[in-house]
Each structure stands twice: as structure tokens, then as C-alpha cells.
Amino acid sequence: MNLADVIEAHPADRLALIDGDEHITFGELRSRVAHLRSQLTGMGVGPGDPVALVAGNETHFATASLAVLGLGAIVMPITHQSPPAELRNRFDHVAPRVLLVGDLGSHLLGADDELGMEAVDLTALAAQPTDISDPGIVDVEADHRSFFMGTSGVSGTPKVAVLSHHNLAWVQDAMSNGLDPLRPDDITLGCLPFAHIFGLNVVLLYGLRVGACTVLQRRFDADESLRLIREHGVTLLTGAPPMWQRWAKADAPDDCLATVRYAASGAASLPLGVFETIRERYGVEVAQGYGLTETSPVVTWGRGFPVRPSSVGKVLDGVTVALVDDDGSPVDIGDEGEVVVRGPGVFHGYHDDPTMTDAVLTADGWFWTGDVGIFDEDGYLYLVDRIKDVVIVSGFNVYPAEVETALISHPGVTGAIVTGQAHELSGEMVVAHVAGTATEAELQAHVAQHLSRYKWPAEYHFLDDLPIAPNGKPIRRALR
Amino acid sequence: MGEYSDSEQMKFDFEAAPELPGSDRLSKIMFGGIRQLTNRLWDFTIEGREHIPADGPALITPNHLSFCDSVFVPAALPRRVWAIGKGEYMDSWKTKHIFPALGMIPVNRGGGDAAQAALDTAAEVLDDGRLFMIYPEGTRSRSENLHKGRTGAARLAIRCNAPIVPVGHQGTLAVQPPDSVMLKTKLPVTVRFGRPMWAHEFGDPDDPRTLRVFTDAVMFEIAQLSGQKYVDRYAHKDDKPGVLADLGADSAPAPAPASTRPSRPGAKPPRERLDPTERITPTRPSVVGTGPAMIPRPPTRPTAHSSGTHSSGTHSSGTHSSGSSSADKHNAQANGAVRSSSGRATPVG
Numbered sequence: 001m002n003l004a005d006v007i008e009a010h011p012a013d014r015l016a017l018i019d020g021d022e023h024i025t026f027g028e029l030r031s032r033v034a035h036l037r038s039q040l041t042g043m044g045v046g047p048g049d050p051v052a053l054v055a056g057n058e059t060h061f062a063t064a065s066l067a068v069l070g071l072g073a074i075v076m077p078i079t080h081q082s083p084p085a086e087l088r089n090r091f092d093h094v095a096p097r098v099l100l101v102g103d104l105g106s107h108l109l110g111a112d113d114e115l116g117m118e119a120v121d122l123t124a125l126a127a128q129p130t131d132i133s134d135p136g137i138v139d140v141e142a143d144h145r146s147f148f149m150g151t152s153g154v155s156g157t158p159k160v161a162v163l164s165h166h167n168l169a170w171v172q173d174a175m176s177n178g179l180d181p182l183r184p185d186d187i188t189l190g191c192l193p194f195a196h197i198f199g200l201n202v203v204l205l206y207g208l209r210v211g212a213c214t215v216l217q218r219r220f221d222a223d224e225s226l227r228l229i230r231e232h233g234v235t236l237l238t239g240a241p242p243m244w245q246r247w248a249k250a251d252a253p254d255d256c257l258a259t260v261r262y263a264a265s266g267a268a269s270l271p272l273g274v275f276e277t278i279r280e281r282y283g284v285e286v287a288q289g290y291g292l293t294e295t296s297p298v299v300t301w302g303r304g305f306p307v308r309p310s311s312v313g314k315v316l317d318g319v320t321v322a323l324v325d326d327d328g329s330p331v332d333i334g335d336e337g338e339v340v341v342r343g344p345g346v347f348h349g350y351h352d353d354p355t356m357t358d359a360v361l362t363a364d365g366w367f368w369t370g371d372v373g374i375f376d377e378d379g380y381l382y383l384v385d386r387i388k389d390v391v392i393v394s395g396f397n398v399y400p401a402e403v404e405t406a407l408i409s410h411p412g413v414t415g416a417i418v419t420g421q422a423h424e425l426s427g428e429m430v431v432a433h434v435a436g437t438a439t440e441a442e443l444q445a446h447v448a449q450h451l452s453r454y455k456w457p458a459e460y461h462f463l464d465d466l467p468i469a470p471n472g473k474p475i476r477r478a479l480r
Numbered sequence: 481m482g483e484y485s486d487s488e489q490m491k492f493d494f495e496a497a498p499e500l501p502g503s504d505r506l507s508k509i510m511f512g513g514i515r516q517l518t519n520r521l522w523d524f525t526i527e528g529r530e531h532i533p534a535d536g537p538a539l540i541t542p543n544h545l546s547f548c549d550s551v552f553v554p555a556a557l558p559r560r561v562w563a564i565g566k567g568e569y570m571d572s573w574k575t576k577h578i579f580p581a582l583g584m585i586p587v588n589r590g591g592g593d594a595a596q597a598a599l600d601t602a603a604e605v606l607d608d609g610r611l612f613m614i615y616p617e618g619t620r621s622r623s624e625n626l627h628k629g630r631t632g633a634a635r636l637a638i639r640c641n642a643p644i645v646p647v648g649h650q651g652t653l654a655v656q657p658p659d660s661v662m663l664k665t666k667l668p669v670t671v672r673f674g675r676p677m678w679a680h681e682f683g684d685p686d687d688p689r690t691l692r693v694f695t696d697a698v699m700f701e702i703a704q705l706s707g708q709k710y711v712d713r714y715a716h717k718d719d720k721p722g723v724l725a726d727l728g729a730d731s732a733p734a735p736a737p738a739s740t741r742p743s744r745p746g747a748k749p750p751r752e753r754l755d756p757t758e759r760i761t762p763t764r765p766s767v768v769g770t771g772p773a774m775i776p777r778p779p780t781r782p783t784a785h786s787s788g789t790h791s792s793g794t795h796s797s798g799t800h801s802s803g804s805s806s807a808d809k810h811n812a813q814a815n816g817a818v819r820s821s822s823g824r825a826t827p828v829g
Contacts, residue, residue: 310687320769328775330765334631334691337766340775358780366775375766376688384689394703395710396696452682452697 002137003146003165004070006172006209007033014184015213018232019059026211029062032126034134036067039125042132043098047072047140050094050148053195054087055102056080056218060122061194062204064100069146069165070137073097076148076160077195080104084114091116094148094160094351100125104218142166148351149197151293160351167296168201170344172209174318175202179304180262184211187259188236191217191225191243197297198266202289203238212236222246226256233259237284240267241274241472244286248277257282264289264302268472269383269401271408275309288312290381294360294367295319296345300381311380312373319343321381323373333377336397338387339369372399389476391420391428393454398430400476403457406450412438415466417474418457432457433479435466495560497610500585507581511560514582518555521665522655526556528673528705534558537606537640538676539633541698542647543626543706544615544715548656548663553613553647554583556671561611564598564760583613599636599760606640614760616698617715624653626708627715629699631691632761638685638694643676646698648705672705 007016012027024032045051051068053075055061061077068075076096078087087099087108101108101119108119146165150158175181182188188207192199207214215232217225220243229237237260239247244265257263263278266289279285287302290312299321302313315321322330323337331337346367349357360368372384385399392398400418407416413436423429434443440460447456467475492515494508518524532538540561542553554561565584569575580586585605587598605612614636616629637644651669656662682697683690703710 310684310689315768318769320767320771322768322771322775323766324775328777329773330767330771330775332761333764333766334635334688334761335766336692342769342771355780358778359782360778362776362778364776366778368778368781374688374692375768379768380688382687382689392712394700395712396700397712402693449681452693452700454700 001142001165001169002070002072002140003169003205004033004066004137006169006205007066008137010184010211014211016208016211017059017062017214017216019216020218022059024059029059029066032059032063033066033070034136035130036063036122036125037070037136038130038132038134039128040067040071040073040098041135042130043120045071045073045097047138048145049073049097050076052076052078052087052091052096052099053102054078054080054082054099054105054108054119055122055194056104057190057194057199057204057216058102058104058218059216060100060102060126062208063126064102064122065200071135072138072140072144074145074148076150077200078150079193079195084108084111088114088116090150090158090160093158140165143348145348147197147200149200149293157356159353159356161293162348162351163197163293163296164348167345167347168205169209170318171201171296171298171316172206174316174345175206175298175301175303176210178301178317181303182206182210182212182236186210186212186235187232188212188214188238189217189225189229189234190214191220192238192240192267196267197293198238198240198291201296202264202266202291202298222250223252226250226252229260230256235259235261236264237262238264238266241265241270242470244270244274244278245472248274248281254281257284260284262303263287266291266297268469271405272309285309290371290383292367292369294347294369295341295343296347298345299339299341299369308376308380311376311382313381314379315381316343319345323375333375336372336374336384339371339373339381339383341367341369389419391418391430393423393428393430394426396454398455400430400474403430403432403447403451403455404474406447406455407432407434407443407457409450410436410438410443410446412436412442415468417466417468417476417479419476419480421459421480423458426454429458430455431459431461433461433463433466435463491558493559495610497560497608499608500562500605500610501580501583504581506577507583510578510581514551515555518552518669521663522651523666523668524552524555525668525670526673527670528675529556529558531645531673531675532558532611533643533645533676536609537642538611539606539637539642539644540611540613540647541616541629541633541644541702542613542649542671543702543708544617544620545624545649546620546652546656546658549615549649549652550582550613552649552652552655552669552671556673557611559611561613562605563613564601595760595763599632602636602760603640606636606642612636612642616695616702618761619715619717620658621708621715622658622717622719622721623711623715624708624721625711626699626703626706627710628712629695629702630714630761631695633698634679634691634694636760638679638691643678644694644698645676646674646701646705648672648674648702648707650706674701674705677701 010026014026016026016029017024051073053064065075099119100122102122112118143164147163149161151161190203194200194204215228263284263286265286270288275286285307287307289301291297291299298316300313300315320342322340324330324340342365346365370387372387374382385401389400390397403418404416407413415435417433419431420428421431467478562583564587567586569579570586602612614633616633617627618630621627649671654667655664679685679694682694
């Protein structure tokens, strides 16, 4: 098998990608990928070699990934916003054989000294003829490494998750085998960053595998994406909560999502208010899903059954999810437990980091996610919070997300992050970090209406800016 | 909330409900008799009686330390209350008249739908506008702490649109210790009722997360009223007095009951099979797909919250003023909370 096979079976004249003014068919894509395979072979890239790829959501991202995979080499996708110093750190951890840069990585060209290696321009490579013959797509074992995915996430410790060809291909197949799958006549918008697993496997590679057309948005801009949706008749729209938030507020006609038949959100929790605005304004129900880099990424999703707005959907067929207590016993339905996942999408560990791997993954493939969730009677999953962020006040669990939601529901609050702090009597106390115009007295009165007493913040700190990750998750460790 | 004079304390609406058990003359006599006796034989104090709705449905949710809780809590209420009891009581001549007369509704055990039958019976009582009593811990607390609440009461409250009245009592354990049949008289017993609590005050009733949020909020109020230490794990029949308080420290583990579970120091006993009539919370493990009864832990996984700011030692219950003088008074007795089961130190390797 080889994950690079995803583009091989489709008719040559079918549209695969739209990148600005450029319309690229599967036939054209295959020939560009073959050309790049030849050139990478000439550069000495072979099976098992890591190849760093710095690109935005551009055609180069697809051609380079597929060419590297086809050779049995490993793709290390890196977001184009990364400064050279950060890249150098990553290269100290995993030394790539080659560094490829797309149009959005062109600032790295000529920064050889800072990077410690030469950046190779994909635009220039594509224009260069080569006399090396295309070795074709090599057959690899199912567990052969395909991607090295950086996952600093919100935990703060940068790690490199090792994913196999089978990990990603299996998740694509499972989505295709589900109810109401993506079809070849679908058009998706590629606005989630492809350097992250969500945009990579759920949007780009899944779209290519199915033979659908993906409209690339190189840099996210809410107005521009709504224009692209209208212009190309996008039928499947997948975004992260900050994107949905901006689409909800965008200055655009209310029928601009008229062609969208399926809308999905992931990467962080979608606020209920945003769900409702999108539904009322555009007539579209956004289905949330849940997954992690380490699970390639889909664990639960929302296709093929009615949406429950606060839920992240149901478990993808073929994946096992257990909610367990600290000892590993499954909790009762309706009780909170840590989400533990086993399935063909679960990764092979963190690169060169057995300590981190052994902290989350068992020998027989159970991945402990660190997320706390609840199943309802019908198998819908609801996420509660990160287990490490729980604040324990007098023996009672306080989940910061619940307190943050209560604070943000005050009109004078633009953002809130809640942490715990040691307290000599109650063990820990709740501390609120708030941005906005509300006063402490107003917030005290407000939380009294919404939260049980032990959840009331004992301290308030007012800040101008709060540390929020690009996907919308609060970075609580920054405030502890 | 104030303390009631004898005459106020005796105010009681028998509230005959022909469609429910215990509406006969025997029942009326027994109820009157028990109320007289509790007042005369014990130093019986009732606080917060005004929180009991004068009419309409409500769930009465006390802490549970002794068999005689089922005597003192109903005796403290201004209205009749119903509860669910084992069907076997109806087989014995000693109990078949008395227990129903006291408001016990027999539900036959056995079968997977016993919990559902109990839940439906309880819903009928509430839908009829009556008070229904249930112990949210599911069983008596052998550890003497207040344990994690089962979500059954919250489920009923949402289903029947009824409030939950938290109840905390003190003194019943001394009146009837676990192995005692007789009740010791002349001891002080106090029953405190808290403000009625509604699910919608704590979250969207349609969101399953609200069940736990609401249940924990109720348990917090019960802890304030009873002065007990709260532990975030379910009560178990093998718990020993005080043993849970030591689990977070380097104490010897509780003796492991015979089971197929691999014995590991500090491992908790197997999931308790609660009497279905004591428990109205449906139990089904939270697993989608196929998995073993126990999911293995990763080899070097740090225990949850181990990087947190916890210090060992005792913590007092509640960082906030409860706004209730009687509760404040008893806060002092709460010598703190132990870390949740997910937070205690579990040996690895």
C-alpha cells in the first residue's frame, strides 16, 4: 500500500484542486507529483527519510506531500508562519534530509545560516526539467511512517507524533464507509491549515481520496472564504471555532452558505452561541467532531445522524472509545471519565521520545487522551475539559471550561481563562483571568446566578490580552 | 432558617394519596406515633423546614449514615414522603404492613430493568405532586464521609420538572450504629433542609453534562448541611470508617475483596452492585466499541492532577461563605476533603 495512491484512481480530467486562478485536474496533479518524485530521487530522498515541508494551503503542499509519501519518505509538515529559529529547534530534534518550501514559505529561501540547511524552492523545482526517471510509487508496509506531525498543542511540550500510512488511510476509509460520506461531486473549502492533522487528513487527503474538488484558501480570511464558497459552490465546509465565529459575524449575504450541505467544526469546542447564529443566519447546522493528532485525527464525528449542538458527535465506526477513571475502569454512562481510544488510526508513539509515549500509549494500543468526556444514552460524546486542568476545591471537581463559559456569558467579558491555585483550606481555589470591561463585583453577582458556590472564582485578575491558541483553545499553563 | 418550637415542628400534612401505598388508617397512626416518639426520645432538632415546598413535587436527598435515617428524615418533614424499598419486605409479616405504611413503595428486584422500574415508580410519585426521598450516595456511607452522588435524583428532577431539596443530618450514626438493631435514645439528632435546587439553574437540562454538574452542586449543599467531608468516589459496602481519608497518604491499602481484578496496592474495590431498589441510576459502562473490563494504563502515565497545586493534608469544606448561619457553624466540623479518586497517588510499574 501507499497513502500516495489517493490520487491515482480518479479520471484524469476531473478537477482536484482550485488554487487561485489555477484549476488542477487529477491528471495534472499526478504528472506534477511524478515530476517531483524524480527530482527528490535525484536529491537522494528515499524510504524512511524525513522531508520537511513549509507551505501554506497551496498546490505545492499537496504535490510535495504526495511525492514524498510515494517515495516511502516521511513528510514533516510545518506551518509557514514558523520563524527560522523555531524550525532550527525542530530540526535539532528530527533532522530532515531536505527542506522544501512553497510560495508561503519563500521567506526561508536564502536563510540557510539561520536554518542550518538549505531551503529548496518548490516553484523552482516544478519549473526545472529533470532527466531522472520517475521511480513510481513504492509499496510500503501498512505501519510504514508517513507523517511526522508536530503537536505542541495546549500541553506546552512540543512532540512529534509518528503516523503510519495505514493510520491516515484507515481514517479516510472509515469516513467513506460511514453514512452520508463525501462524494466525488462535492466541493470542499480547504481553509484549515494543512500542516495540522485536521486540515491534512479530513480536508485535503480525504477530498483527494474521494475524488472531490478542494478549493484552496492559502491564508484564512472570513470574507474571502465566503466569497470562495459562493464562487465555487462549496458543498462541504470544515472549520475551527474561530473561523465559525468570524463567519457568524461576517458582513455577507445570508444565503452565502446556500450550497453547503454539510458543515463541520473541530479542533476546539464550538460555543453554543456561534452554532445558533450560524443556524439562524445561514440555515446550516454545524456538526462538531473530535480528534487528536495522535488519532489521525477522527475519534467522533457528526455525519449521518442528527446534530446535538453541544456534543462532538458519535464514535467513528471501527474506533473504540472508553471513558475511564484513573484506574482504567470504564465509568457508567452519564459519568465523566478520561477519553481513552483504540483503533487503526491511533499513532505509533512520539518520535524518539519513549518517556512521553509511555505516558499516553499502552503496548496494546490504548491511547489516553487526557480529555474528560461524557457519553449520553444514545452514544453522543460531550467533552468536559482537560483532565490536567481540573481544579479540586474541597474534594469537588471544578472544570475550568464551565467557569470560563459562565464568565464569557457576561456581556462585559470578551475572554476568560480559569486556573487553579493552592489554597490552605480548600486544597485549591478557582482563579479567573478576565478580559473585558466587567468589574469584579459584577462578575461575582453573575457567577452566583450560574454556578454552584464552590466554583465561584476566589480571585479575579483583569488582563488586556489572554493567551488563546489559534484554534481557539485557552493556553491555561501560561497563567498558572 | 430557624429552629422550630415543638408545636411548629409537629405541624404535618398527612397528605392522603389513595393511589399510593400507605394511605390507610394504620399509616396515619404510625406517622403520628413516629413523630411523637422522635421528639420525646431524642434531642431532635429540625432546621430549614421552610424550604420544603408546601405543595407540588420535590426530591428529598439526604446523606446516608444509618438505617434510622429513614425514620428521622421523614419525621422532620412537614409533608408525607415516599421512597422505594425492596420487594422482599412484602414477604415478611414483620414488615409487610409497616414499611408501606411508612411510605415505602416495594419494587421487585432482579432483572436488568429493575433500575428502570424503580425510576418509573419514583417518577409516578413526583408526577402526582408528592415528595420522593432518595439517598443520592446510593447506599449507606461506611466511611462516614459524604460520597460522590449518583445522578439518578438529577435525572428524576429533570424528567419530572421537580426541585431537589438537599438534606444533611447529624447524629443518626450514634443512635443506630451499623450492627445495632436497637436505637439508642436521648442522643441529639439534627436534620437540616437546604434551599430547593432546580436543574436549569446549573445548566441546560438537555445536556447530559448537566446531570453531573447538578448532582455535584446538590452534594456540595448536603456537605454544607451535614458537615461531612466530601470524597469524589462512590460509596462502597467495603469502605471502612475514615479509610478513604488516608488513601491519598502513604497508608496501607484497604484489604482487597476477593475478585478477579489484579490486586495492586491502592487499587479500588470492584464496581459495586447496588441493590436496584436503592439505585435509580441506570448503569452501563461508557464504552463504544469493544474493550476489556479494565483498560490498561500506559506504563509511566502520571496520575491525573499530579502536576497540580495540591498539597496533602486536610482541607476544610468550602472556600466561600455559605450564606447560611447553620451551615457555617457546621463547616468547622468538616475537616476537609480528600483528593478525588482520580487524583490520588497510584503506584506505577
